[in-house]
Amino acid sequence: MAQRLGADAAAGELTGEYDVIFDAVGAAVTRRQSVALLRPGGAAIWLGLAEPAPGFDATDVVRNEKQVIGSFAYSDADFATAAELVGGWDLSWVETFPLGEGARLFTSLMNGAPTPVKALLSP
Structure with a gap:
């Protein structure tokens, strides 16, 4: 589905190391994977709220200077912009x-x- 919608590449699972990973699920397992697959100094951006358990190895975060950044909600202007953008999407x-x-x-x-x-x- 990702490639059909324009992604250059897609896979059933992540492998390798990444500078930035967005976790839009928010489950302990996806949070753990987001931190484990970061390069030293990388950042995991957590957007999802599927469950409260963090599920990650804090020692790995400290030793490899990884960052976990939470992001929640949006401003009224952000929502209005998103609503305008979605009008032209292939759904x-x-x-x-x-x-x-x-x-x-x-x-x-x-x-x-x-x-x-x-x-x-x-x-």
């Missing part, structure tokens, strides 16, 4: 489901199902 990859399917879909995703990539619930 053909978004799947629509009846509202009553919401609990089943989200439970399935929480348990590791890879699809749907994005679900829109319609009343």
Whole structure:
């Protein structure tokens, strides 16, 4: 899906080392991976809030001078800009489901199902 939407490359999992990693999931396992795959001096930007557990090795952060930066919310101006931008996006990859399917879909995703990539619930 990432390549269909314009990414130069995509993989089922990260390998190697990176200068910056964005974790938009916020699970202990993704936070742990975001810190473990940083180069010394790199930064992990945490956006996701799936669970409160940090899940990372603090010793690795200190010894390798890695940074963990949290980011939450947005200003009204940021939201307005995002709303304007999304108007021109190709959203053909978004799947629509009846509202009553919401609990089943989200439970399935929480348990590791890879699809749907994005679900829109319609009343």
